[in-house]
Amino acid sequence: MSKRYLLLVLPILALEAHDYHNDNKNMMIKSSFTYSDFKNSKQKNSAKVYSLLLNTKIKKHKIEIQNSYSAVDTIKPPLKKDLQINKTFLRYSYDFSKENSINLSYMHIVDNLAPTDGGNIFGIGYLYRKNSFRVSLNRYRSEYDDFTADQSDVNIQYHKEFGKIKTDINLIAKYISLNDYSNRIFNTKAPTTPDDEYLTMGVKLHAFYDGYHIGFGGFGGDRLFAVMGDGLIVQHHAMKFNKTYFATVGKKINNYNIILKYVYQEADELPQNNFGVEMDSLSLNINYKF
Numbered sequence: 001m002s003k004r005y006l007l008l009v010l011p012i013l014a015l016e017a018h019d020y021h022n023d024n025k026n027m028m029i030k031s032s033f034t035y036s037d038f039k040n041s042k043q044k045n046s047a048k049v050y051s052l053l054l055n056t057k058i059k060k061h062k063i064e065i066q067n068s069y070s071a072v073d074t075i076k077p078p079l080k081k082d083l084q085i086n087k088t089f090l091r092y093s094y095d096f097s098k099e100n101s102i103n104l105s106y107m108h109i110v111d112n113l114a115p116t117d118g119g120n121i122f123g124i125g126y127l128y129r130k131n132s133f134r135v136s137l138n139r140y141r142s143e144y145d146d147f148t149a150d151q152s153d154v155n156i157q158y159h160k161e162f163g164k165i166k167t168d169i170n171l172i173a174k175y176i177s178l179n180d181y182s183n184r185i186f187n188t189k190a191p192t193t194p195d196d197e198y199l200t201m202g203v204k205l206h207a208f209y210d211g212y213h214i215g216f217g218g219f220g221g222d223r224l225f226a227v228m229g230d231g232l233i234v235q236h237h238a239m240k241f242n243k244t245y246f247a248t249v250g251k252k253i254n255n256y257n258i259i260l261k262y263v264y265q266e267a268d269e270l271p272q273n274n275f276g277v278e279m280d281s282l283s284l285n286i287n288y289k290f
Contacts, residue, residue, distance in 0.1 A: 026056070026289070026290045027054070027056045027057075027289075028055040028288065028289045028290070029052070029053070029288045030052070030055065030066075030288075031052050031286055032049075033050055034047075034048070034049040034051075034281055034282070034283040035047070035281065035283075036281040037279070037281075038277060039279075040274070040276050040277050041269065041274070042272050042274045043074060043078065043079060043269060044072055044073070044074055044075065045073040045074065045075060046073045047071070047073070048070070048071045048072075049068060049071075050068065050069045051066060051067070051069075052066065052068075053065070053232070054066075060094055060095040061093070062092070063092055063093075064089070064090070064091040064093075066088070066089040066090075066232055067087070067088050067089070068085075068086070068087045069084075069086050070084070070085040070087075071083075072084070072085070074113075079113065083113050083114075085112075087108070087110070087234070088107065089231075089232055090106050090107075091103055091104065091105035091106075092105075098129070099128055099129055099130055100127070101129075102124070102125065103124070103125045103126075103127070104123065104125075105124075105125070106123070107120070107121040107234060108120055108121075109121075111236070114237055115145065115146060115186060116144045116145075118144075118145065119142060119143065119234075120142075121140055121141070121227060122141045123138060123139065123141075124138070124139050125231070126138075132160060133156070133158055134155075134157040134159070135156050135157075136153070137152075137154055138153040138231065139151070139152055140152075140153070140231070142227070142234065144236075146181075147178065147179055148178075149225040150176070150177045151174060151175065151227050152174070153174050153227075155171070157169070157171075165208070165209045166207070166208040166209070167206065168204075168207075169204070169205055170204040170205075170206075170217070171203055172202035172203070172219075173199070173201055173202075174198075174199070174202070174223060175197070175198070176200070176224065176225065177196060177197050177198075179196075181193070181194070181196070183238060183270050184271075185238075186237075187271030191273060192273065194224060194270055195222075198226075200220070200222070200226065201219065201220055201221055202218065202219035202220070202244075205217055211253070212250070212251055212252075213250035213257070214248065216247040217245075218245040219244040220243065220244075221242070222240055223235075223240070223241050224238075224239075224270075225238075226241070238269070239268065239269055239270065239277070240270055241266070242268070243266040244265045244266075245264045245265075247261070247262050248261045248262075255289045256286060256288055256289075257285075257286070257287040258285070258286050259285040260284055261281075261282070262280075262283075263282075263283070264278070264279070264280055264281075265279040265281070266278055
C-alpha cells in the first residue's frame with residue numbers, strides 16, 4: 001500500500017495543542033487532515049493535506065518521524081496539472097539535564113511542479129526550561145537547487161496555572177534571509193525580485209481545563225520560504241505571507257486529544273505579482289498517547 005493511501009485510512013491529527021502536554025514519556029501518534037480553500041489565487045483552488053507523526057521518547061532520547069502528503073487542485077492554465085507534494089521529516093532530541101536539550105532535524109521535499117522539488121531543510125535547536133519558563137532557539141537551513149534560505153527562531157513560553165486552569169503564552173520571532181533567490185526561478189517572466197530579509201513576530205495563547213483545550217494567536221510581518229510549526233512545516237512555494245490568524249478548540253478523552261483548528265492567512269503570489277490571496281484552512285487532529 002502506498003504512503004498516500006496509508007495516510008488516507010489513518011485517524012486525523014492535531015497540530016499545535018498544548019506544548020507542555022506534548023512532552024510524552026513513551027510514545028505518541030499524531031495524525032491530521034487539513035482542507036484549505038484559496039481565494040484570489042491564480043494558481044490554486046483548494047488543497048488537502050494528510051499527515052502522520054510518530055513520536056517516541058526513551059530516557060534522554062526523543063525521536064520524531066513525520067510524513068505528509070498534499071493534493072492541490074490547481075488552476076489550469078497556467079498550471080498543466082494538479083500539484084502533489086510529499087514531505088518526510090525526522091528529528092532527534094537529547095536531554096542533557098532537566099533544563100537543557102538539543103535537537104537535530106531534517107526534511108526532504110518531493111514536489112511534482114515547483115522548482116523547490118528535492119529541497120532539503122536542516123535544523124539545529126536548543127531548549128532551556130526552568131520553572132514556568134521555556135526558551136527555545138532554532139536555526140534552519142533550506143537548500144534548493146537554485147537558492148537557499150537561512151532562518152533563526154526564538155520562542156519564549158510562560159506557563160501559569162490558576163487552580164485547575166493551565167495556561168501558556170508563547171512569544172515568537174522569526175528572521176529569514178534569502179540567498180540568490182529571484183522570482184524568475186518560478187516564473188521566467190516575473191518582473192521583480194523580493195527583499196532578501198524578513199522578520200516575523202507571533203503570539204500563541206492556550207488554556208486547558210478539565211480536559212478541554214482552547215487557543216488562539218497569529219503572526220504579523222512578511223515571511224517567505226519560512227519554516228513553521230516547530231520545524232514540522234515549510235512553506236516552499238513562492239508566496240509571501242503577511243497575515244496569519246488561528247484558533248483551536250479540543251477535548252482530551254483518556255489517552256486521546258481531539259482538536260479542531262481554523263487558520264486564516266493572507267499572502268502574495270510573487271512570480272505573478274498577484275496580491276491579496278486569502279486562505280481558509282480547517283484541520284481535524286487526533287493525538288494518541290501510549
